[in-house]
Amino acid sequence: MLVAPSANHVYAEQAPTMAVAELAVTTTVENPERTAMAGVEYVGFGADALDPAAIARQSSALALFERAGELLRPVQLPAVQVMDDDLLTITKYAGKTNEMFTRLLLHVTCAQVRTAGPERPVLPGGVRQLDVLDPMAGRGTTLQAAWLMGHNGFGVETDERAVEQLAAFMKTYLRRKRLRHKADAAPVRREGRVIGRRFEVTAHPGVATGGHDALEGAPALTMSVLTGDTRDSARLFGRRRFDAIVTDAPYGIVHGARSARGNREGRGDRSPAALLAQAIPVWAGQLRAGGALGIAWNAFGLTRDDLAAICADAGLEVCPGPAWEQFSHRVDSSIRRDLIVARKPAR
Ligand SMILES: C[S@@+](CC[C@H](N)C(=O)[O-])C[C@H]1O[C@@H](n2cnc3c(N)ncnc32)[C@H](O)[C@@H]1O
Known part of the structure; x- marks a missing residue:
C-alpha cells in the first residue's frame, strides 16, 4: 500500500507507522510493516484473500499494488466513499481537527463495532x-x-457559534452540490423547558437531481447536532443509542474545556482530564451493546493508563x-496526541 503524501503533513515521518497500526487493528492482513522499494516507502503485508475495500477504507491509502516477482502490479481500489472529499476539506478554522487524523480515528473506532439490532443499509x-456520535463536535x-464513509453523524457542542457555522456550511455545500436534502433548526425541549438548539439535516446522495448523478448503493445520511454540555449528552439525546462515539x-492548551456552567454549577474544573472523567460514564450509557468509543486526547495532560482506567470504570x-500503542504522535511542543478505543461488551 502506498501511503498518501498528505499523511506526512499530519504525522511527519510517522505516517507509515500509523498506517501499519491502522491496518493491524482494522484488517486481517498478515504482518503489515514499513518497507522501501527504489527509495519510496510503502506498507507491505501478506494476504491470502484480500478484500480491496478494506484497503480503500484506510485513512491514508493512496494506491495498492500486488507483488508480481520483482514488479508491482496495480490493484484497483473500489470506491467506498459516498460523499466527496471536499465536504471535509473546504472549511479551515483554528481548532479544527486534522481531516486525515479524524478519518483514522473514525475508522479504527468503527472497525471495532459489533452492535446487533435493526437492519441497517x-x-x-x-x-x-x-x-456515530461526536459529543464534543466543534464544527463537525x-x-x-x-458522512464521507456513509454513516450518520450526531453531535453535541457547547459552542453555539460553532454549531451555527456548521449548519450554514452544510446548507450551502449541499445546495451547491445539488444533492437532495432537508435541513432544519429548532429549539430542544425537555419537560417543557428549552435546553438547547438542534440542527438537523438529511441528504440523499443515492437520488439523482438535475445537477447530481445518483450514487448507486448510497443510503440517506442524517446529521443532527445539539448545543449543550457533553456531560448532559444523554439527557439531550434521550433514549437514542449509538454504534460508535x-x-x-x-487539549487543555488553546481549546481548553471552558464550559460556562462548569464552575458556576460546581460541575468540575477546567482540565480535559476532569471533563473526560465526568463525560465517559455518560457516553458509555449512550452506546449500544457491542458499540465502541474512540477518543483522541493530549497525552501530556492525562496518561493512557489513567484514561484506560476511566473507560474500564465505565464498564468499557x-x-x-x-498496535494500539503506535498511534501516539507529536502535534506541537505542548500536544502529544494519542488515541484509545474501548468497546461496550456485546450482550
Ligand atoms: C479539540 S476540539 C474538537 C474539534 C472538532 N473535532 C472539529 O474539528 O471542529 C474540542 C471541542 O470540544 C468542545 N467542548 C469543550 N468542552 C465541552 C463540553 N463540556 N461540552 C461540549 N463540548 C465541549 C469545544 O468547544 C471544542 O469545540
Missing part, C-alpha cells in the same frame, strides 16, 4: 451504516468524515495489544 464496500469534522477531546473494555 449496507454501504458501498460491504460494511453496515452506523450511527467527525460528522463530515462519518468518536471524539477529539479538548479497552482494545489491547501493541
